[in-house]
Amino acid sequence: MNATTTRAVRTVDPDEERALLEGIDRWIEREVRPVVMHHDHEDLWPAELVEQMKEMGLFGATISQEYGGLGLPASTYAKIVMRISACWMALSGIFNSHLMMAAAVERFGTEAQKSLWLPKFASGEMRGGLGLTEPNAGTDLQAIRTTAVRDGDHYVINGTKTWITNGIQGHCIALLVKTDTHADPRYKGMSLFIAPKGPGFTVGKKLKKLGYNAIDSAELVFDNYRIPADHLIGGEEGQGFFHATGGLELGRINVAARGVGLAEGALALATSYAQLRETMGKPICQHQAIQLKLGEMVTRARAARLLTLDAAASYDAGQRCDMEAGIAKYFASEAAVRNSEEAMRVHGGYAYSKEYDIERCYRDSLLMCIGEGTNEMQRIIVAKEWVRRNPV
Ligand SMILES: Cc1cc2nc3c(=O)[nH]c(=O)nc-3n(C[C@H](O)[C@H](O)[C@H](O)COP(=O)(O)OP(=O)(O)OC[C@H]3O[C@@H](n4cnc5c(N)ncnc54)[C@H](O)[C@@H]3O)c2cc1C
Numbered sequence: 537m538n539a540t541t542t543r544a545v546r547t548v549d550p551d552e553e554r555a556l557l558e559g560i561d562r563w564i565e566r567e568v569r570p571v572v573m574h575h576d577h578e579d580l581w582p583a584e585l586v587e588q589m590k591e592m593g594l595f596g597a598t599i600s601q602e603y604g605g606l607g608l609p610a611s612t613y614a615k616i617v618m619r620i621s622a623c624w625m626a627l628s629g630i631f632n633s634h635l636m637m638a639a640a641v642e643r644f645g646t647e648a649q650k651s652l653w654l655p656k657f658a659s660g661e662m663r664g665g666l667g668l669t670e671p672n673a674g675t676d677l678q679a680i681r682t683t684a685v686r687d688g689d690h691y692v693i694n695g696t697k698t699w700i701t702n703g704i705q706g707h708c709i710a711l712l713v714k715t716d717t718h719a720d721p722r723y724k725g726m727s728l729f730i731a732p733k734g735p736g737f738t739v740g741k742k743l744k745k746l747g748y749n750a751i752d753s754a755e756l757v758f759d760n761y762r763i764p765a766d767h768l769i770g771g772e773e774g775q776g777f778f779h780a781t782g783g784l785e786l787g788r789i790n791v792a793a794r795g796v797g798l799a800e801g802a803l804a805l806a807t808s809y810a811q812l813r814e815t816m817g818k819p820i821c822q823h824q825a826i827q828l829k830l831g832e833m834v835t836r837a838r839a840a841r842l843l844t845l846d847a848a849a850s851y852d853a854g855q856r857c858d859m860e861a862g863i864a865k866y867f868a869s870e871a872a873v874r875n876s877e878e879a880m881r882v883h884g885g886y887a888y889s890k891e892y893d894i895e896r897c898y899r900d901s902l903l904m905c906i907g908e909g910t911n912e913m914q915r916i917i918v919a920k921e922w923v924r925r926n927p928v
Contacts, residue, residue: 596658603654621797633665703754723777736761747899795868869904
């Protein structure tokens, strides 16, 4: 069985990209914006929007066309994520995590696995996400305790995963396990499976969160869960750590794009509010204290966008871009938090009201500093790569 690490990225000309993004904009205004507050407040799964996302091909956005996807480059994909996240960041999580799972199959799976899974992922018939984190292990992924033991043509899996996005509404996950608990170094004992739901694979509980509502985050329990051996991605044990982290550059560009969306969304809310709200006989955007905030917010949002598109361009060019993706993820997620907080200040007391969108932006933005590697880790990754590229 041959594993490959490539995917066919096609060129999207500016007219096609513009038409695509305009379609996304129309969908957001017509279908998403009117319902976002209700779904967020009620923590309600957006079933209708998910059906529409299927029709638009979003579940196959970065999957190659030969497997039924749109085959979009990271740069076009990032612009889609930015637009959706400017309205409702959580919605992009439904297909972001799914596409990370798909990327692991497309980059590292066997031909048989790609032909079997990718068309179903691309159509949204099978949706899922990444199952890496455990109660005792997030940043230190090599400390996971979930095990897979070979038993004839199957593996038997036991363990618990937590914080898994799409864990309840999804149909499967890319599941990181230990196939050798004694391996030294530890990563050599790790393997990644495509794990569809079935007997022995149950949802422990739905996790309640500060934000990122409507999208499900779950604890998943594996109790003697039997999985066919051909579900092992790439067909070879011991490659799981590489397979799970091999998509992190794209994952970080994803999160950066979400951060850009939030930073721009918060800016847009502050911009309109500051022109409508008057104090001392004039709109607050004419007070210098508010102008300083808006000036900083515009600068942060613009810089975050440019850094993210720079990282996406490097990725599309096939260049190593862990540093660029790390910089973008770090900067854009912090920009999302800062812009949301500043936009709250611009809104005064109304920012604290559930009737205004800005409070959701603020809650949602805080997650961006955690996912796809915390921002503490991003700075360490950036520094290490920076030093490597600049030897004395
Ligand atoms: C809403 C939500 C959705 C999520 N979705 C998914 C998902 O779909 N799939 C999935 O697998 N996981 C998911 N996660 C989990 C997420 O990836 C982890 O929370 C994240 O990796 C951090 O791990 P942790 O929470 O265990 O924190 P820890 O690893 O315990 O870290 C705690 C703190 O210590 C710092 N730290 C840790 N190690 C170091 C170090 N070596 N050097 C410096 N600082 C360090 C961290 O930066 C952090 O500040 C999700 C989490 C949330 C909140």
